[in-house]
Amino acid sequence: MNTSAAPHEMKHNQVLILLSCLLLGLKWTGIWADERLDYAFFAGIMLVVGLPHGAVDHLIHIQLKRQNELTLQSLLRFVSFYVALLLLYGTVWFFFPTMSLIFFILLSCYHFGQSQWYYFFSSSPVLSGIVYILWGLAVLSYIVLWNSSEALLILNSLIPTLTRDNLSEIIGNKWSQIPTLLSIIPAIFLSSKFRTFPKSVIFWEVVSLLAIGLVSYFCGLLVGFAAYFGFWHSTKSLAAIVRNLRSVHPGYSLSQFYKDAFVFSFISIAGIVLLLLSLPHLDLGIHPVMLFFVLISLLTFPHMVILEQLYSRPK
Numbered sequence: 056m057n058t059s060a061a062p063h064e065m066k067h068n069q070v071l072i073l074l075s076c077l078l079l080g081l082k083w084t085g086i087w088a089d090e091r092l093d094y095a096f097f098a099g100i101m102l103v104v105g106l107p108h109g110a111v112d113h114l115i116h117i118q119l120k121r122q123n124e125l126t127l128q129s130l131l132r133f134v135s136f137y138v139a140l141l142l143l144y145g146t147v148w149f150f151f152p153t154m155s156l157i158f159f160i161l162l163s164c165y166h167f168g169q170s171q172w173y174y175f176f177s178s179s180p181v182l183s184g185i186v187y188i189l190w191g192l193a194v195l196s197y198i199v200l201w202n203s204s205e206a207l208l209i210l211n212s213l214i215p216t217l218t219r220d221n222l223s224e225i226i227g228n229k230w231s232q233i234p235t236l237l238s239i240i241p242a243i244f245l246s247s248k249f250r251t252f253p254k255s256v257i258f259w260e261v262v263s264l265l266a267i268g269l270v271s272y273f274c275g276l277l278v279g280f281a282a283y284f285g286f287w288h289s290t291k292s293l294a295a296i297v298r299n300l301r302s303v304h305p306g307y308s309l310s311q312f313y314k315d316a317f318v319f320s321f322i323s324i325a326g327i328v329l330l331l332l333s334l335p336h337l338d339l340g341i342h343p344v345m346l347f348f349v350l351i352s353l354l355t356f357p358h359m360v361i362l363e364q365l366y367s368r369p370k
């Protein structure tokens with residue numbers, strides 16, 4: 056348990072809740088109605104925090120390995136490891152898309168839960184792993200199941216058998232109730248923390264889930280995902296990364312972070328834009344947003360391995 060992190064996580068949650076209210080206000084009043092704004096918001100979030108938060112993994116890696124300096128040799132070794140994992144996972148996606156999607160979703164849920172609730176755990180990797188996955192599943196279900204038509208359109212281009220009819224046969228037509236059911240276990244977990252954490256910390260975690268749910272429900276798939284991914288996941292991971300680097304390089308600042316993140320953010324953006332532009336010529340029959348998620352999953356796979364080491368490091 057890391058109770059000393061609770062106050063700043065609570066403040067962070069409050070700021071993000073405020074941002075979510077602002078977003079909901081813009082949507083409800085009709086000021087934000089143009090669909091092009093949804094795409095612009097999605098792209099903006101990816102550029103400003105989404106991609107950069109995963110672009111200093113090389114620095115975290117050398118810091119965790121207790122090497123003081125980044126040498127050309129250590130950078131090359133790291134990049135080879137990254138590219139090897141990326142290519143391996145890319146090949147698996149190509150041959151086994153359904154299995155890869157399930158793997159990606161479970162890993163993402165774990166990664167999402169970890170960035171939000173890491174401070175509730177210090178040991179017990181099994182319990183924390185289960186709780187992280189369940190938290191992530193609840194949040195992802197708000198985003199995907201409350202926007203199921205949009206989500207199916209994207210998913211269907213990768214897995215043609217994934218249709219509403221086929222899914223209804225498995226889970227019936229009670230889609231929209233699944234997110235509420237999935238919220239029960241994180242809620243039970245939070246109530247078990249009343250004795251060890253201040254009530255206000257628990258309260259703002261509940262409101263955070265509510266805010267993510269409301270934005271997902273009212274703002275559509277793209278904005279719902281971008282708001283969760285950008286506001287909550289990326290800024291929280293980014294804060295953890297900066298805190299970590301600051302523990303070794305006192306005075307490490309946000310502007311230094313963005314300078315350090317520039318090269319790999321630029322390479323990722325250029326790669327994604329290139330692949331999306333060449334999509335019409337590749338004849339893959341895959342929806343551009345789905346291709347984007349596959350590309351993100353490739354970049355995210357090695358990133359999750361590095362962040363796992365950062366969060367599970369003894370405090």
Ligand SMILES: CC1=C(/C=C/C(C)=C/C=C/C(C)=C/C=O)C(C)(C)CCC1
Pocket residue numbers: 109159160162163164166195198199206209210276280348351355358
């Ligand atoms: C929203 C959404 C999906 C899930 C996306 C996920 C799970 C993204 C995870 C990103 C991560 C983990 C980034 C890490 O930094 C699907 C199901 C692919 C398609 C429908 C829309």
